[in-house]
Amino acid sequence: MLLDYIKARDMLGRYGISSVKSGYVDSPEQAVKFSEGKPLALKVLSEKALHKSKSGVVKLGLLDPDDIREAFSELSSKASRLRPYKILAQRMAPPGVEAIIGGRKDPQFGQTILLGMGGIYVEAFRDFSLRICPITRYDSVEMIHQLRSAQVITHNGKSEKMLSGLLLGVSRLLGEHPEITELDLNPVIVREDGYEAVDLRIIEE
Amino acid sequence: MLKPRSVAIIGASRNPEKVGHVIFKNYVNAGYPGRLYLVNKSGEEIEGTQTYKSILDIKEGIDLAVIAIPAEYVPAAMEECGRAKVKTVVVVSGGFAEVGRQDLQDKMVGIAEKYHMPTLGPNCLGVMDPRSRVDTLFLPTYKLSRPSIGGVSFVAQSGAVGSTVLDMISSEGFGLSKFISYGNAAHIDEVDVLEYLLDDKETKVIILYIEGAKRGKELVKIARRISLVKPVIVLKGGKTFEGQQAAHSHTAALAGSYEAYLALFRQFGFTIANDLSELLHYAKIFSSEQQPSGPRIAIVTNGGGAGVLTADAISSSSFLKLGKFSTATEKTLRKSMPVLVNIRNPLDLAGDADYLRYKEALGAICGDGNIDMVVAIALFQTPGADSKLAAELIRIKGDSKKPMVVLSTGSDYTRMHKIMMESSGLPVYDSPAAASAALEALYRYSEYKKAKKQGKDPH
Structure with missing residues (x-):
């Protein structure tokens, strides 16, 4: 069962994992207000459309209030067949490197944690690292270094430390929540001075 | 199970093609020093050795029973083992869960648990321990x-x-x-x-x-x-x-x-x-129980090409690297090596190098703090390389704290020296890739242990 987005975000927050500012909006005006003059993304969340981008119910990079209103109306009409649904507004994260952090409950070994860098590397080259939870700091650093695409993120020690801390947080969360069967932070945008999970999904038994 | 004072073979047979016969012969051939009992339901004598119709007929306690009879009879035989207070059991017979007879397997486990009798198998080769000369394998020693x-x-x-x-x-x-x-x-x-x-x-x-x-x-x-x-x-x-x-x-x-x-x-x-x-x-x-102090490799060779290939293999590892000799080592080598030898890593001692040249070169390198591990390439096809070289390499490895492997590629003459070196605990490889992979594994394991033991990473 898919956990509600805001509940999932709050659960991650309790483990120190930050994600982009998000909130449900019920009207075009609420969406405009949420933007506060900063670029916005609008997404339809529904059990019937687990692949949001494939279902065409995502609008990115909305800045102008009229564009926001129009996008809201368009999504609402598209989403009518996906009832019940909610519309999530998110601030756009500043650009950075994309990472994927995931969790999966292995039938043999229990919770496992996965790290991959930059979309294409994971998809095309199957470049990811995997560990059994709980992981230690040593494991988290090894997970980063094991990636062939490690250089795209480890150009400085600071971002490596940040990513390592993020992995430890996810591992702790998975360890304390055995009911989670799958977890996806995809993508996480990583910059030199910070990161945000942009999309997240937690599936429970 | 691995150090039994007495072993019973259930299903011992006169027929040399039967598993139970081969296991019996293997115990005899291995010179198993404990007491060996044969169990066979017909009670026939096997090669002059008395057999028992049931394990219950044996008066002494049995440490290990090896069962080699068709699967359907195994539970009954195990029940008898339990009643005879057998300590451990190896079931070599197949015909259980692997062919869909989970029921027979469950029955077997039930009996093992009832009598607290640790049971290995079924569908296995069992155990071998060359120290105690226990050998339950049903494969003849000549094969x-x-x-x-x-x-x-x-x-x-x-x-x-x-x-x-x-x-x-x-x-x-x-x-x-x-x-x-x-x-x-x-x-x-x-x-x-x-x-x-x-x-x-x-x-x-x-x-x-x-x-x-x-x-x-x-x-x-x-x-x-x-x-x-x-x-x-x-x-x-x-x-x-x-x-x-x-x-x-x-x-x-x-x-x-x-x-x-x-x-x-x-x-x-x-x-x-x-x-x-x-x-x-x-x-x-x-x-070979060697402990590396780091990832820096020195290569010494009597063949230029082999040295280059090995340097390539080391360089393509993400963990190992070629070391640079210290100035002191360079100085020593310049003095002791013939002029035609270029003083650099890999160190090519030239095709006419004999054991004395290896001795000088490796002596200096093993004392160099910039080097952690050594690959000694010894191509035994060259005129200077003979048994004295193999003996010298064994001696150097014994004296040095740095891990060392030998790289030797060749046929009968090389193989003879490989056996000589390996039986003295000096690992010999026949390809640069294999030598490099082995050193990398040794280094990574030592790093893993170091990281864990320094308590930086308590579990």
Whole structure:
């Protein structure tokens, strides 16, 4: 069962994992207000459309209030067949490197944690690292270094430390929540001075 | 089970083609010093040895019963073992869960538990311990050579992989501590075996061939502890979807997701082999019990090309690198080497190098703080390379704290010297890639242990 987005975000927050500012909006005006003059993304969340981008119910990079209103109306009409649904507004994260952090409950070994860098590397080259939870700091650093695409993120020690801390947080969360069967932070945008999970999904038994 | 004072073979047979006959002969051939009893329902004498119709007829206590009879009769035989207070049982017979007879297997486990009788198998080769001369393998010694006594223990889920590797180990210089083939893992499984080997003083290195684990969480627990104590080299069978299908019908194993297994092994400092020959390459370097101080390699060679290829292999490793000689070493070498020798790493001693030139060169390099490990390439086809060189390399390895491997490629004359060096604990490889992979594994394992032991990373 898919956990509600805001509940999932709050659960991650309790483990120190930050994600982009998000909130449900019920009207075009609420969406405009949420933007506060900063670029916005609008997404339809529904059990019937687990692949949001494939279902065409995502609008990115909305800045102008009229564009926001129009996008809201368009999504609402598209989403009518996906009832019940909610519309999530998110601030756009500043650009950075994309990472994927995931969790999966292995039938043999229990919770496992996965790290991959930059979309294409994971998809095309199957470049990811995997560990059994709980992981230690040593494991988290090894997970980063094991990636062939490690250089795209480890150009400085600071971002490596940040990513390592993020992995430890996810591992702790998975360890304390055995009911989670799958977890996806995809993508996480990583910059030199910070990161945000942009999309997240937690599936429970 | 591995150090029994008395062994009973249930299903011992006169017919040389029967498994029960081969096991009996192997015990005799190995010179097993304990008491050996043969059980056969007809009670016929076998090669002048008395047999018993039932294990219950034997008056003395039995430490190990080896059962080699058709599957359907196994539960009854185990029941008798239980009543005769047999301590441990090995069931070599097949015909259980691997062919859909889970019922027979469950019955067997029920009896083992009722009598608290640790039982290995079914569908396995059983155990071998060259020290106690226990050998339950049903493969004749003229077909499968038995390894000498050593520190490597080998745990194999599959009997066929087990026997193949054993045969290969017998021609290697390092010897065997224990061989345990556990087959269907109905009662004793890989976790029990690893727990035993963790504490076994005779075991210095563990090789593991595994297709699927029965108790994943328990495997994680023992994996966490074991490689802090001794190196474990693992080969995981059942890599692809097709492979997993085969594993199921083969040893009725539940091959889990291959990636999760690799993650587990990597996380807990196991050395992962990709095929049988890699298993042996890694076993060889770990059984030499050498401790590297770092990743910097020196290469000494009597063939320029071989030196270049080895330098390439070292450079393509993400963990090893070529070291740079210290000025003091360079100075010493300049004095002792002929002028035609270029003083750099790899150090090409030239095709006419004899043992004395190796002695001078390696003596200087082994004392160099900029070098952590040494590859000595000895091509025995050259005029200067002979048994004196092999003896010198053995001596240098004995005196030096730096890990050293020899790279020798060639036929009969080379093989003779390889055996000579390996039986003295000096690992010999026949390709630059194998030598480089072995040194990398040794280095990575030592780094893993260091990181864990410094307490930087408490579990």
